[in-house]
Amino acid sequence: xxxxxxxxxxxxxxxxxxxxxxxxxxxxxxxxxxxxxxxxxxxxxxxxxxxxxxxxxxxxxxxxxxxxxxxxxxxxxxxxxxxxxxxxxxxxxxxxxxxxxxxxxxxxxxxxxxxxxxxxxxxxxxxxxxxxxxxxxxxxxxxxxxxxxxxxxxxxxxxxxxxxxxxxxxxxxxxxxxxxxxxxxxxxxxxxxxxxxxxxxxxxxxxxxxxxxxxxxxxxxxxxxxxxxxxxxxxxxxxxxxxxxxxxxxxxxxxxxxxxxxxxxxxxxxxxxxxxxxxxxxxxxxxxxxxxxxxxxxxxxxxxxxxxxxxxxxxxxxxxxxxxxxxxxxxxxxx
Amino acid sequence: xxxxxxxxxxxxxxxxxxxxxxxxxxxxxxxxxxxxxxxxxxxxxxxxxxxxxxxxxxxxxxxxxxxxxxxxxxxxxxxxxxxxxxxxxxxxxxxxxxxxxxxxxxxxxxxxxxxxxxxxxxxxxxxxxxxxxxxxxxxxxxxxxxxxxxxxxxxxxxxxxxxxxxxxxxxxxxxxxxxxxxxxxxxxxxxxxxxxxxxxxxxxxxxxxxxxxxxxxxxxxxxxxxxxxxxxxxxxxxxxxxxxxxxxxxxxxxxxxxxxxxxxxxxxxxxxxxxxxxxxxxxxxxxxxxxxxxxxxxxxxxxxxxxxxxxxxxx
Numbered sequence: 001x002x003x004x005x006x007x008x009x010x011x012x013x014x015x016x017x018x019x020x021x022x023x024x025x026x027x028x029x030x031x032x033x034x035x036x037x038x039x040x041x042x043x044x045x046x047x048x049x050x051x052x053x054x055x056x057x058x059x060x061x062x063x064x065x066x067x068x069x070x071x072x073x074x075x076x077x078x079x080x081x082x083x084x085x086x087x088x089x090x091x092x093x094x095x096x097x098x099x100x101x102x103x104x105x106x107x108x109x110x111x112x113x114x115x116x117x118x119x120x121x122x123x124x125x126x127x128x129x130x131x132x133x134x135x136x137x138x139x140x141x142x143x144x145x146x147x148x149x150x151x152x153x154x155x156x157x158x159x160x161x162x163x164x165x166x167x168x169x170x171x172x173x174x175x176x177x178x179x180x181x182x183x184x185x186x187x188x189x190x191x192x193x194x195x196x197x198x199x200x201x202x203x204x205x206x207x208x209x210x211x212x213x214x215x216x217x218x219x220x221x222x223x224x225x226x227x228x229x230x231x232x233x234x235x236x237x238x239x240x241x242x243x244x245x246x247x248x249x250x251x252x253x254x255x256x257x258x259x260x261x262x263x264x265x266x267x268x269x270x271x272x273x274x275x276x277x278x279x280x281x282x283x284x285x286x287x288x289x290x291x292x293x294x295x296x297x298x299x300x301x302x303x304x305x306x307x308x309x310x311x312x313x314x315x316x317x318x319x320x321x322x323x324x325x326x327x328x329x330x331x332x333x334x335x
Numbered sequence: 336x337x338x339x340x341x342x343x344x345x346x347x348x349x350x351x352x353x354x355x356x357x358x359x360x361x362x363x364x365x366x367x368x369x370x371x372x373x374x375x376x377x378x379x380x381x382x383x384x385x386x387x388x389x390x391x392x393x394x395x396x397x398x399x400x401x402x403x404x405x406x407x408x409x410x411x412x413x414x415x416x417x418x419x420x421x422x423x424x425x426x427x428x429x430x431x432x433x434x435x436x437x438x439x440x441x442x443x444x445x446x447x448x449x450x451x452x453x454x455x456x457x458x459x460x461x462x463x464x465x466x467x468x469x470x471x472x473x474x475x476x477x478x479x480x481x482x483x484x485x486x487x488x489x490x491x492x493x494x495x496x497x498x499x500x501x502x503x504x505x506x507x508x509x510x511x512x513x514x515x516x517x518x519x520x521x522x523x524x525x526x527x528x529x530x531x532x533x534x535x536x537x538x539x540x541x542x543x544x545x546x547x548x549x550x551x552x553x554x555x556x557x558x559x560x561x562x563x564x565x566x567x568x569x570x571x572x573x574x575x576x577x578x579x580x581x582x583x584x585x586x587x588x589x590x591x592x593x594x595x596x597x598x599x600x601x602x603x604x605x606x607x608x609x610x611x612x613x614x615x616x617x618x619x620x621x622x623x624x625x626x627x628x629x630x631x632x633x634x635x636x637x638x639x640x641x642x643x644x645x646x647x648x649x650x
Contacts, residue, residue, distance in 0.1 A: 042420075044419050044420050044421060045419070047419055049418070049419060050415075050416070050419035053412070053415035053416065053418075053419065056412075056415070057412040057415070060408065153497065153498070153527070154497070154498055155431060155498060157433065169437060248408055251408060251411070251434070252407050252408060252411070252431060252433070252434035253433050253434060254431060254433060254434065256405065256407050256431065258405040258529070259405045259406065259407060259408070260405075261405070262402065262403075262406070299412070299416075300412070300415075300416050300419075303399065303413065303416035303417070304416050304419050304420055306395075306397045306420070309373055309398075309399050309400075
């Protein structure tokens with residue numbers, strides 16, 4: 001087992017393994033296997049419109065997964081992303097529909113609201129030393145409640161802001177290449193992934209993100225203000241959640257105040273399938289993106305195959321366990 | 336490398352298993368029903384009716400709905416997957432009509448008829464809606480309530496939702512009937528419990544605490560009605576007259592035990608059956624009414640075991 005990489009040191013695969021990206025290869029391989037499997041099983045699966053539907057379904061969960069990845073790499077967890085997304089959507093509704101401000105203000109409001117909420121969670125975790133699980137559980141409930149209060153428990157529609165639904169549903173790519181109408185929501189997902197991956201791998205913030213997750217104490221002892229960096233990371237994650245809020249609001253052309261619970265767990269599942277360690281210090285944005293795609297492909301594929309809904313849930317759960325188990329076995333073998 | 340191979344093998348195996356039932360069904364007429372829920376007994380009864388019609392008319396149906404009624408985007412994903420399967424027609428109960436419009440338009444443009452069911456779809460795309468006349472059904476609940484109270488007293492409503500069509504229609508059907516016909520009955524409170532039993536229990540307890548002289552309560556769906564029963568039991572205020580909506584084991588038990596005076600039941604089996612039947616008719620280009628009334632009944636201790644009522648109760 002341990003000799004595979006040594007035996008063929010010049011193969012592309014082993015070089016990727018050497019670069020520490022094996023888990024992403026594994027996740028990517030699973031994704032390809034799923035796509036091929038479903039394509040063989042149903043002639044209706046591999047249609048352009050269905051592929052676009054899968055990508056569209058990935059967009060919100062993918063962006064949430066990217067946000068959670070940052071927090072998980074620091075060794076934390078964020079249970080509030082689902083309801084925070086809704087809260088950002090509701091605030092956008094207030095700004096655009098109730099206050100009647102132009103579209104850019106709504107976008108700004110969503111991202112800023114997310115950043116402020118994230119900074120609050122970060123403060124609870126870093127300054128007040130509340131365990132992340134509890135701090136973000138509290139935020140999850142606070143934001144769920146606030147969404148209902150502010151919206152009066154009614155959906156806020158964006159009918160007065162004509163361009164709003166284009167954020168997710170429109171297609172800039174489709175305008176240029178008509179045969180490839182990839183929705184803007186998917187484009188935004190990939191842009192968010194690219195920018196976040198850059199921040200994570202090429203900036204000081206990203207380095208501290210990994211460092212905090214690996215050994216927070218030694219980072220602190222080397223004179224770094226860990227509290228400040230942690231709050232910054234939670235705030236960054238929050239602003240990404242704000243983008244997810246925009247995406248879902250745009251897709252539904254409304255801010256649905258009761259929505260959001262349960263979305264955090266799907267995002268965390270995507271992150272874990274993508275090989276990010278829940279104990280912190282290790283993980284990647286690309287992995288989470290692939291994880292989110294696997295979840296969406298699986299859900300859509302089982303539906304297209306008309307598998308009974310009860311069994312869809314069972315299969316999805318089994319795949320999550322299988323994916324994480326495979327990752328653990330791989331790491332054990334690599335030692 | 337064992338791990339990767341076993342993972343891939345397991346994935347392929349699961350797909351192979353999953354694909355088996357779909358393989359023999361390519362040439363049949365396929366009608367997916369996208370509902371507002373799935374686990375809830377009401378939706379299972381709708382599914383039973385749809386299955387019955389599918390057997391009878393020799394078509395293949397699937398029945399799907401999100402885990403709870405807030406997951407608007409998940410329902411849209413289900414609709415998208417259903418459209419990928421070249422359906423002959425689609426049955427759809429919208430959680431939020433507006434969010435579904437782009438996909439419904441896509442179905443419409445592809446010549447796939449859409450039949451709305453239960454709370455329906457706010458759009459001109461569906462060719463028909465198979466639904467309970469909720470306003471008339473809730474008005475009947477108001478009449479029964481007035482009968483129990485002798486035409487006077489304070490009543491309250493625990494509703495499941497203030498945005499969906501069913502929530503609005505049942506609340507207003509009850510309130511309007513009280514206002515129009517029973518001037519001595521006062522509605523002191525209308526509160527919302529999201530159709531969740533626990534939440535509705537808390538809501539109902541708050542109403543009972545605030546109004547110790549309350550004479551009657553109306554719950555607008557199964558969860559709301561059970562919530563009221565729980566609240567009345569916990570607060571020991573068992574002389575409050577409770578009228579519920581829908582059936583289900585807990586509710587029929589409460590009626591048999593005398594805790595609940597009676598309830599309105601829809602005909603969920605009929606909703607499922609009529610939706611599939613209308614879908615087939617629409618595929619054949621037949622004319623049909625805009626609203627297909629699937630009926631409702633009032634049941635209590637005296638008629639709960641009548642065959643006519645038993646056929647539409649689900650537990």
